[in-house]
Amino acid sequence: MSIFNEISENLQQGKAKVVKELVQQAVNEGYPAKQILEDGLLAGMTIIGEKFKNNDIFVPEVLVAARAMNMGAALLKPYLMEAGVKASGKVCIGTVKGDLHDIGKNLVKMMMEGRGLEVVDLGTDVAAEKFIETAREQDCQIICCSALLTTTMGMMKDVVAMADGAGIHANTKIMVGGAPVTESFCSKIGADKYSADAVSAADAAVEICRNLIIERTSKGSVGSV
Amino acid sequence: MTRKNAIVQLIRGENPGYTPHHFDLTLKMTDRLAEYYGYDRDGVEDYIGNHLLYLDPETGFRNSVKGNFVDEFGTTWDTAGNYDIGDWGMVDFPIKDFDFSNYIFPDGKSEGRYDTAIKVMEKYKDRFNVMRITGPLNLGWYTMGFSDFLIGMLVEKETIHMVFDKVTEYICNLIDRIPAGVDAVRMIEDWGIQSGLMFSKELWMEYLYPSYSQIYQKIRSKGLYVMQHSCGDITDLMPVMVELGVDVIDAMQPEAMDIAQIKKEFGRDIVLFGGLGSQSTIPCGTPAEVIAEAASTLKIMSAGGKYIFGPAGSIPTEAPIENVVALVDFCKSLAEKGI
Numbered sequence: 001m002s003i004f005n006e007i008s009e010n011l012q013q014g015k016a017k018v019v020k021e022l023v024q025q026a027v028n029e030g031y032p033a034k035q036i037l038e039d040g041l042l043a044g045m046t047i048i049g050e051k052f053k054n055n056d057i058f059v060p061e062v063l064v065a066a067r068a069m070n071m072g073a074a075l076l077k078p079y080l081m082e083a084g085v086k087a088s089g090k091v092c093i094g095t096v097k098g099d100l101h102d103i104g105k106n107l108v109k110m111m112m113e114g115r116g117l118e119v120v121d122l123g124t125d126v127a128a129e130k131f132i133e134t135a136r137e138q139d140c141q142i143i144c145c146s147a148l149l150t151t152t153m154g155m156m157k158d159v160v161a162m163a164d165g166a167g168i169h170a171n172t173k174i175m176v177g178g179a180p181v182t183e184s185f186c187s188k189i190g191a192d193k194y195s196a197d198a199v200s201a202a203d204a205a206v207e208i209c210r211n212l213i214i215e216r217t218s219k220g221s222v223g224s225v
Numbered sequence: 226m227t228r229k230n231a232i233v234q235l236i237r238g239e240n241p242g243y244t245p246h247h248f249d250l251t252l253k254m255t256d257r258l259a260e261y262y263g264y265d266r267d268g269v270e271d272y273i274g275n276h277l278l279y280l281d282p283e284t285g286f287r288n289s290v291k292g293n294f295v296d297e298f299g300t301t302w303d304t305a306g307n308y309d310i311g312d313w314g315m316v317d318f319p320i321k322d323f324d325f326s327n328y329i330f331p332d333g334k335s336e337g338r339y340d341t342a343i344k345v346m347e348k349y350k351d352r353f354n355v356m357r358i359t360g361p362l363n364l365g366w367y368t369m370g371f372s373d374f375l376i377g378m379l380v381e382k383e384t385i386h387m388v389f390d391k392v393t394e395y396i397c398n399l400i401d402r403i404p405a406g407v408d409a410v411r412m413i414e415d416w417g418i419q420s421g422l423m424f425s426k427e428l429w430m431e432y433l434y435p436s437y438s439q440i441y442q443k444i445r446s447k448g449l450y451v452m453q454h455s456c457g458d459i460t461d462l463m464p465v466m467v468e469l470g471v472d473v474i475d476a477m478q479p480e481a482m483d484i485a486q487i488k489k490e491f492g493r494d495i496v497l498f499g500g501l502g503s504q505s506t507i508p509c510g511t512p513a514e515v516i517a518e519a520a521s522t523l524k525i526m527s528a529g530g531k532y533i534f535g536p537a538g539s540i541p542t543e544a545p546i547e548n549v550v551a552l553v554d555f556c557k558s559l560a561e562k563g564i
Contacts, residue, residue: 058422058425060425106372154543180505
């Protein structure tokens with residue numbers, strides 16, 4: 001079995017210390033950091049994502065796998081920086097103002113990181129201004145808003161309005177999700193993408209970032225991605 | 226017939242002659258309805274015809290303490306502002322990195338815990354008195370955070386088994402001290418997400434089956450009925466709920482479960498409570514749409530009896546008052562019409 005398969009397999013089993021050791025071993029053996037990340041860590045998380053989407057595994061299995069991935073990724077980080085490898089996109093995520101539920105948001109964050117995106121986690125009870133300020137300061141391609149309550153999902157409309165007012169909506173797309181949120185709600189408030197589950201959200205985020213890169217490249221603009 | 230008797234008859238498989246109802250309301254929605262109808266907070270629950278009288282042991286959380294409050298487990302809650310959504314106001318927890326070395330679990334034996342509950346029962350004598358108690362899963366994660374607790378269920382089993390033992394002991398001690406006049410204990414948990422169980426049934430059987438076997442037995446030893454709440458899709462656990470002899474199960478979220486199928490398979494064996502979606506039509510529809518959905522839900526769920534009608538979960542705070550009033554009127558008419 002290749003070392004990348006070993007990393008992937010052990011990540012899927014949540015063996016965080018083994019993943020860390022294997023990542024170090026791969027580095028020592030001279031494999032490029034980007035390859036270790038993509039063929040080892042992200043490959044394992046992609047499988048986890050599919051299994052979760054298909055209800056073959058549950059939240060604890062996703063959490064332990066994500067913990068293993070984070071341990072491996074933390075070790076790899078300086079090597080990635082040294083090699084000039086950047087994340088495939090940057091997302092700021094949070095649960096909207098008035099809402100303290102973070103289970104779904106945390107799962108989305110894990111899935112997005114598992115797809116190689118950099119995620120700035122703003123936590124819960126996040127004011128619209130904070131989403132906009134973070135997206136601006138950290139050059140995020142996506143603002144991702146979560147809500148579990150019908151009473152708080154309306155705050156997503158404020159995020160969209162503020163993004164429009166700040167003039168960032170063209171280059172920073174707004175994703176929404178959470179139990180009461182629907183496709184039609186997303187359209188109604190002018191958000192860009194609704195996702196029903198964490199894995200779909202990660203897939204959508206990757207595509208959005210890819211499209212924004214293409215758009216920026218074709219316009220000749222230089223950004224962080 | 227009193228509302229209490231209607232529920233008791235239902236649980237016993239008898240026909241009270243109509244479908245009883247109960248609305249869970251957020252504190253702010255209760256206040257909005259109180260203002261609309263001209264009652265105080267307790268009075269409006271009575272007026273809208275709620276059949277259950279919810280009571281709580283004093284852990285401090287459900288009192289109106291402004292700002293942050295630290296309960297007997299050492300968990301910090303924010304009870305101020307918009308967080309009238311129950312136990313999701315958790316802002317910090319005492320155990321980090323699975324380190325219980327300096328932690329002492331509360332034992333649930335302190336006196337005076339039910340003083341307020343006793344006064345409430347004396348005030349409202351017509352209803353079915355239900356003591357709400359947080360379940361062992363939720364208590365466990367309140368001590369150490371949701372993420373660590375679920376991770377621990379897989380990789381720190383000894384610690385998590387210890388936690389379950391301790392919180393089960395605490396819960397059983399709470400139940401032991403429940404005063405006379407209470408009719409049932411409703412255990413409050415969150416086992417499901419929108420698309421299924423939060424963790425595997427195998428893990429539920431490993432950790433929760435032994436815990437709940439003890440808890441339900443303790444409840445029955447006090448001569449009380451067993452009620453169980455869980456959000457989310459708990460279809461896979463319904464056979465276990467029947468096996469363990471649960472009398473009433475809620476919330477039966479239609480957004481997450483096939484409640485018609487649940488009724489078909491388990492409706493003879495267990496009282497189903499809830500079933501009316503609270504995430505869509507009630508907050509976003511018209512009064513006519515709310516009534517139409519209520520009638521449709523009632524038709525499916527009340528067939529053969531053993532059903533308490535109500536929204537699955539709390540009616541959201543910002544739901545249009547006219548929608549809630551329409552639902553109240555609908556429910557109050559059920560007894561009059563014998564539906």
